[in-house]
Amino acid sequence: MVKTLKEISELIDGELLGDGEIEIIGVSGIKEAREHELTFVANSKYLREIERTQASAIIVGQDIPYDGKPLIRVDNPYFAFVKVLELFAWRKRKTTYGIHETAIIGDNVQIGEMVSIQAYTYIGDNVQIGDGTIISPFVYIGDDTKIGNETLIYPNVTIREDVEIGNRVILHCGVVIGSDGFGFASVSDRHHKIPQIGTVIIEDDVEIGANTTVDRATMTNGATIIKRGTKLDNLIQIAHNVVIGEDCCIAAQTGIAGSAELKDRVTMAGHSGAVGHITIGADSTVFAKSAATKDLPAGSYVSGFPAENHAQQLRIQASLRRMPEMLQAFTRLQERVTQLEAQLNTTDDKSDDS
Known part of the structure; x- marks a missing residue:
């Protein structure tokens, strides 16, 4: 061009x-x-x-x-x-519109205009695909899934049944949407699987990086939700019933545990995480290699494990770097105290003799 x-x-x-x-x-x-x-x-x-x-x-x-x-x-x-x-x-990007002859299309599938369904794609029954959507080779789309307009799905993406995906969404290679949540009931030292029968809702303008997984919710009326405009990097785990707000930005190797909620515009830096059932307030930042273990108010900046106020963590880290010199100074003080005690004892002995 x-x-x-x-x-x-x-x-x-x-x-x-x-x-x-x-x-x-x-x-x-x-x-x-x-x-x-x-x-x-x-x-x-x-x-x-x-x-x-x-x-x-x-x-x-x-x-x-x-x-x-x-x-x-x-x-x-x-x-x-x-x-x-x-x-x-x-x-x-070269795109051929239409349905490739090797694609498998289920019953009652609704396909919009200018859609590209490429080689060896599987689309289950009752699926809806909006106008201008591109589905690359080797994609699996389960029954009753809805996909919006102008969405781009790269090769080897798996979208399980009963999932909703909005407009202009980008799913990179290897993404898995709607896999089972990690739920088990432990009885007599055995783990019994809890059926995961909820759904996943991905709103408009979301981008999800390669090999990221988003688990479905546990209950029938429950949903794991990623809201409008949020961007997820590669290699992220989003557990069941998580709700991620609008315009969040989550970097690689982050893990969000079940039923956690991120409000709008939260940033999770690389290799960070959040435990389950907590809320991270809007406009907060969790720094790299940090783990949020409790509710965080809006506008929080936290780091460390467990994550605490970032400014306080910086002071702690600065103190730790000075620890060898501080220990040496403490050792010298101990030696000086010992000398002074010895001198005092000698003085006391002479006083007693006199």
Whole structure:
């Protein structure tokens, strides 16, 4: 795909400085970019690269002076570059619409317009698939599942029965939606499986990374819910009956235990976790390798295990780093106290003799 610089500047609502007829065929980082590619500068440490880059044009902030290199000035260079990336990414993806001859389609399946169902996909009975949805090869979709419009499902995704998926959802390779929750009743040293017969609801504009699993709720009327706009990284475990609010961001290797609730805009950093049946308030952050073990009020910043106030944890970590020197100082104090005690004892003995 080829776009002129003028067309791109109009797309991102930017101020064009330089030749608008330059043809752009791709996008790249400022160090890697070549002729007829577009790049961006959003971090001041890359300003020196503006003179050295081979890119034909650069997306920059409002404070960058024009020195002859074609520029597009915008308020947010990073977000503008994301919009250009989306433009080129969708044009590069080759999609054949229709149903591949090897796909297995169940009874009473409703398929919208401009849908792509690719090779070796299995779709169960009573499934609904919205307009513009793309289902890649080797996807399994269970009975009575509903999938919205313009959703993208990558290869080897498994969507179990009775699941609801909204519009513009992205499910990456290996995602499993609606697997059984980890529920067992222990009697006489044996574990008896508790049937998991609830559902999963994934709202609009959610993205779920590769090999992430979202368990179904336990009860008939229960649901594990991931709300609008939330983004999940690769390798995340979401247990049964969890509710994740809108616009949350959860990084890789995070685990959320059963019936926990994350309010809107919660951030869970890599390798963090939350125990079951707690609530993490809106706009909170749980830092990397930390575990939330109790309810957290809105706006919390916590770290450590168990997770506590992040500022307090930083003070604790700073103290721990000084521990060897503190122990040495304590040892010296002990030795000095021992010497002083010995001197006092000697003085007392002489007093007694006199």
